[in-house]
Amino acid sequence: MATTREPIGVIGTGYVGLVTAAGFAELGSDVYCIDIDEAKIEGLRRGEIPIYEPGLEELVAKNSGRMHFSTDIGEALEHARLLFVAVGTPPTYSGDADLSAVYAVVDAMPPSDHHALVMKSTVPVGTGEAIRRRFEETGKSGFRYVSCPEFLKEGSAVQDFLHPDRVVIGDEGDWAGDAVAELYAPLDAPLVRTDIASAEMVKLASNAFLATKISFINEIANVCEETGADVIEVARGMGLDDRIGPKFLQPGIGFGGSCFPKDVSALKQLAGNSGYHFQLLNAVIEVNELQKRRVIGKLEKHLGELVGKRIALLGLAFKPNTNDMREASSLVLSARLQAAGATVSVYDPIAEDEARELIQGVRFATDALDCARDADAVVIVTEWDEFRSLDLGELAGVMAGQLIIDGRNALDPQAAVAAGLRYESVGRRLMTPPGQPYVGPERRTV
Numbered sequence: 166m167a168t169t170r171e172p173i174g175v176i177g178t179g180y181v182g183l184v185t186a187a188g189f190a191e192l193g194s195d196v197y198c199i200d201i202d203e204a205k206i207e208g209l210r211r212g213e214i215p216i217y218e219p220g221l222e223e224l225v226a227k228n229s230g231r232m233h234f235s236t237d238i239g240e241a242l243e244h245a246r247l248l249f250v251a252v253g254t255p256p257t258y259s260g261d262a263d264l265s266a267v268y269a270v271v272d273a274m275p276p277s278d279h280h281a282l283v284m285k286s287t288v289p290v291g292t293g294e295a296i297r298r299r300f301e302e303t304g305k306s307g308f309r310y311v312s313c314p315e316f317l318k319e320g321s322a323v324q325d326f327l328h329p330d331r332v333v334i335g336d337e338g339d340w341a342g343d344a345v346a347e348l349y350a351p352l353d354a355p356l357v358r359t360d361i362a363s364a365e366m367v368k369l370a371s372n373a374f375l376a377t378k379i380s381f382i383n384e385i386a387n388v389c390e391e392t393g394a395d396v397i398e399v400a401r402g403m404g405l406d407d408r409i410g411p412k413f414l415q416p417g418i419g420f421g422g423s424c425f426p427k428d429v430s431a432l433k434q435l436a437g438n439s440g441y442h443f444q445l446l447n448a449v450i451e452v453n454e455l456q457k458r459r460v461i462g463k464l465e466k467h468l469g470e471l472v473g474k475r476i477a478l479l480g481l482a483f484k485p486n487t488n489d490m491r492e493a494s495s496l497v498l499s500a501r502l503q504a505a506g507a508t509v510s511v512y513d514p515i516a517e518d519e520a521r522e523l524i525q526g527v528r529f530a531t532d533a534l535d536c537a538r539d540a541d542a543v544v545i546v547t548e549w550d551e552f553r554s555l556d557l558g559e560l561a562g563v564m565a566g567q568l569i570i571d572g573r574n575a576l577d578p579q580a581a582v583a584a585g586l587r588y589e590s591v592g593r594r595l596m597t598p599p600g601q602p603y604v605g606p607e608r609r610t611v
């Protein structure tokens with residue numbers, strides 16, 4: 166890779182910041198990574214990666230000579246003119262985005278005619294304009310601003326950085342937008358150059374659309390359960406229409422994570438604050454909340470009251486290949502189950518440390534079989550590969566009951582019933598071992 170690439174600063178070394186930093190270092194830039202979390206920076210200096218993200222540790226190690234870690238923002242300002250901002254923008258109680266970390270960075274900037282903030286954090290439409298005004302009011306009107314929203318997916322973030330579907334750059338037509346475009350040029354991705362507000366909206370609208378697609382297929386799955394259709398067949402038939410496409414048509418027990426819930430809510434609030442009632446997003450959010458709770462109804466259908474029942478939750482992270490627990494369905498499920506009087510055991514291959522901070526009153530098991538031991542029912546909450554390759558005979562052997570609820574349609578139903586399990590999934594009929602009665606709606610013959 167070229168070694169004469171422009172040095173950059175990255176402020177905030179979380180999922181987005183660290184991946185962005187390692188990615189640009191891989192492309193040849195010196196990257197000055199800044200965070201307020203001293204322990205995190207100390208760890209990164211020792212080569213310790215604070216998050217689980219496939220390929221990230223190797224990429225940081227490979228480019229360690231070009232990656233510089235500090236808590237002093239002055240270091241980034243000294244060496245780089247482009248400062249990528251990747252600090253968190255979590256939801257507030259009102260559902261709006263909390264921009265306090267973003268403004269902490271904005272206000273830490275000195276007056277300058279040769280620096281630019283490049284916003285990777287997901288922010289409401291209008292934030293760029295508000296920051297530009299803030300710069301003007303505080304004698305920093307020479308500071309440039311670029312919106313460059315991030316679309317990476319946790320679990321495949323390194324791949325997504327190196328092979329993006331598109332790069333979106335919103336700017337005011339000055340040097341900074343061109344400099345950001347130049348940095349991304351080696352990735353050869355379709356480039357959308359636009360104004361700042363539109364770039365901000367691309368990000369929010371993309372996440373809201375994907376969340377809508379998930380809630381839509383979840384509702385189709387729920388209707389399939391009532392009518393005897395099989396949502397896997399339905400999604401396959403729908404997905405072959407290239408106006409629809411097969412992605413994000415996998416039903417489950419609700420979306421979580423650090424982005425979809427908060428970005429959908431932020432867009433809904435943004436619309437509301439501007440006087441527009443975004444009706445569709447209300448439904449998307451409500452369907453998602455209800456979907457997380459549907460597992461409880463399925464358990465009760467088979468087990469009756471859950472008081473004293475032992476339930477094993479396999480998977481805690483909001484999706485596989487990450488240790489991110491933000492808004493994970495497991496949080497709702499473990500709390501609801503305990504409120505209903507059940508005894509809960511849990512297991513996750515990677516996210517146990519993070520989960521221990523958020524989930525109380527459950528038994529943390531050492532592996533899937535340990536988790537399922539003596540359970541009346543097992544629920545697949547996160548579709549880790551490890552669970553797909555479970556020996557279901559062994560699993561059935563350690564359980565006290567026979568019920569498995571596959572919240573992600575991850576297992577082979579035939580293998581489950583062959584192992585003697587009653588297999589309940591999402592959007593498909595209940596499958597029971599031979600000799601046990603089928604419980605559920607009859608297939609319609611019309």
Ligand SMILES: NC(=O)c1ccc[n+]([C@@H]2O[C@H](COP(=O)([O-])OP(=O)(O)OC[C@H]3O[C@@H](n4cnc5c(N)ncnc54)[C@H](O)[C@@H]3O)[C@@H](O)[C@H]2O)c1
Nearest residue numbers: 177178179180181200201202252253254266269286287315
């Ligand atoms: N995680 C994702 O998959 C993803 C994808 C696309 C966009 N985003 C957006 O990117 C932004 C960052 O998300 P994340 O998941 O990487 O967050 P994160 O919480 O993992 O990381 C944020 C980091 O910023 C640091 N920080 C906070 N205030 C700071 C300050 N004033 N100066 C320096 N560092 C500071 C924190 O210590 C933390 O290390 C959010 O706006 C998010 O919506 C996230």
